[in-house]
Amino acid sequence: MKGEKQAAFYQSVLNSFDKAAALTDLPKGLLSHIRECNAVYQMRFPVKINNQIQVIEAYRVQHSQHRTPTKGGIRFSSHVNQDEVMALATLMTFKCALVDVPFGGAKGGVKISPRKYTPEQLEKITRRYTTELIRKNFIGASLDVPAPDYGTGAREMAWILDTYNTFKIGDIDGLACVTGKPVSQGGIRGRTEATGRGVFYGLRELLLQKDEMEAIGLTPGISGKRMVVQGLGNVGSYAATISQNEGGAVIVGVSEIEGTIYNKDGMDIDKVLRYRKEHGTMIGFPGSTKLEDRNGWLSIDCDVLVPAALESQIRIDNAHLVKAKIIAEAANGPVTDEAEAILLEKGVIILPDMFLNAGGVTVSYFEWLKNLSHMRFGRMEKRYNQNTYESLVNLVEKTTGKVIGKRERQVIARGADEVDLVRSGLEETMINSFYQIRELKNRRKKVNDYRSAAFVTALNKISSDYLSMGVFP
Structure with a gap:
């Protein structure tokens, strides 16, 4: 059943591509080339676990090499299969272009359940997987650059780096x-929260569009908007906490593997996360109600629904239950193409995954640049800027005869740290990309939804790369 969903996920991605491709005037041959994955590396490797040999199934897919290196995370999950990794690699190509x-798009997957292995065993599997990638030239700063994904994090990336450096001395x-x-x-x-x-950032920009908000009965702005978040992993937890603490959103519902909790007046997501960490579950969080149906998050009355877990969560069989006015796809492929047709008919605005969760690859790009330059961001200019701002503050005090408070002086005269520059670059990237997509959606009559607009925008950029770089003789 799970394998069927993943095959449907890949087909859903291809269906969305075909829908967008039909809205362009690009050559059919070029579109056919862009549509397919360039390279699929399927591997089986042995690892000794508890004195027994286990054969691990794993993948690395490079969808497009119109730009190099290719880029994409590595997923550790018992549900990994080739179709899923191909779908995710395909989305990465368009995400990077947007x-x-x-980068070109890529993705990796190792078919294991991390919870069933000790850290030592996970290290052994990760290093063995990396060795396989090295053997086939599927990893390298100019070739293919992995990153974390579902089931992996900074720890696994450190193991990958160490293994790579062991083989690539110098x-x-x-x-x-x-x-x-x-x-x-x-x-x-800033990478963990990226x-x-x-x-x-992407959701905030959409909510600032007065005309679109009026059309669905909302006032502009993220402040006060009722939000439901499905999935409290890295993406969901940061999306929720930042939306609440910096945007003023109200978290009325949260869903995780143990169930769904709800409070129509809102819950402090920071306290929910602390409670879950202390108790091993969020069920029982003070003031919340546990919904009888674990999938009840779908039908909670809210302004914004944020699916931040796995693919194919909103399907043709449950799309009719959605009461949200906006769906923000924080996960990869949470809404199938069939479900999307139903939701668009209902007037729901869907912010597509290929745009909305591109923060990770954007900041990964910043990290890649940092590694290639061999210098921390802000190191050269931080003190110079701080001294310049300090001089300006002193000049204002001297000119006006007024003294600026110590706290205010610190805020004004402070130079930017690395995390400030990363957040600024990410914000700029997400805002620019949103308005590129929106401008095309508003300009092209046949492009009436954000996913099609995002695909067409990305297709135009990718095809321009292919044609201008002389890829086709």
Whole structure:
């Protein structure tokens, strides 16, 4: 059943591509080439676990090499299969193009359930997988750059880096072979929160569009909007906390593997996360009600629904239950193409995954650049800027005869740290990309939804790369 959903996920991605391709005037041969995955590496490797040999199934897919290196996360999940990885790699190509990150799309997957292995066993599997990638030239700063995804994090990326450097002694750009690393090992500040923060920036811009909000009965702005979040992993937790703490959104519902909780007046998501960490579950959180149906998150009355877990969560059989006015796809492929048709008919606005969760790859790009330059962002200019701002504050005090308070002085005269620059670059990227998509949607009469507009925008960029670079003789 799960395999069927993943095959449907890949087909759903292709269906969305075909829908968008029909709205362009691009050559059919070029579109056919862009549509398909360039390389699929399917592997089986043995690992000794508890004195027994286990054969691990794993994949690395490079969808497009119109830009190199290719880029995409590595997923550890018992549900990994080739169709799923191909779908995710395909989305990565369009995601990178949308946010003007110069990578081709790729994705990796290892078919294991991380919860069933000790850290030592996971390290052994990760290093063995990396070795397989090295053998086939499927990893390298100029070839293919992995990153974290579902079931992986900074720890696994550190193991990948160490394994790569063991084989590639003397590679001066070895740090750039993988992103999402710990800061102490060449990572970048702000990477952990990047995808969730990108969700916030993209959603905030949509909610600022007065005409579109009026059409669905909402006032402009994210403040006060009732939000339901499905999935409290890295993406969902940061999307929720940032939307609440920086945007003023009200979290009325949260769903996780243990069930769904609800409070029509809202819940402090920071307290929900702390409660779950302390108790191992969020069920029983003070003031909340547990819904009888674990999938009840779908039908909660809210303004914004944020599916931030796995693909194919909103399907043709449950799309009619959705009461949200906006669906913000924080996960990859949470809404199938069949479900999307139903939701669009109902007037629901869907912010597509290929745009909304591009914050991760955007900040990964910043990390890659940092590794290639061999310098921390802000190191050269932070003190210069701080001294310049301090001089300006002193000049204002001297000219006006008024004294600026210590706290205000610190805010005004402070130079930007690495995390400030990363957040600024991410915000700029998400805002620019949103308005590119929206401008095309408003300009092209046949493009009446954000997913089609995002695909067409990305297709135009990718095809321009192919044609201008002389890829086709």
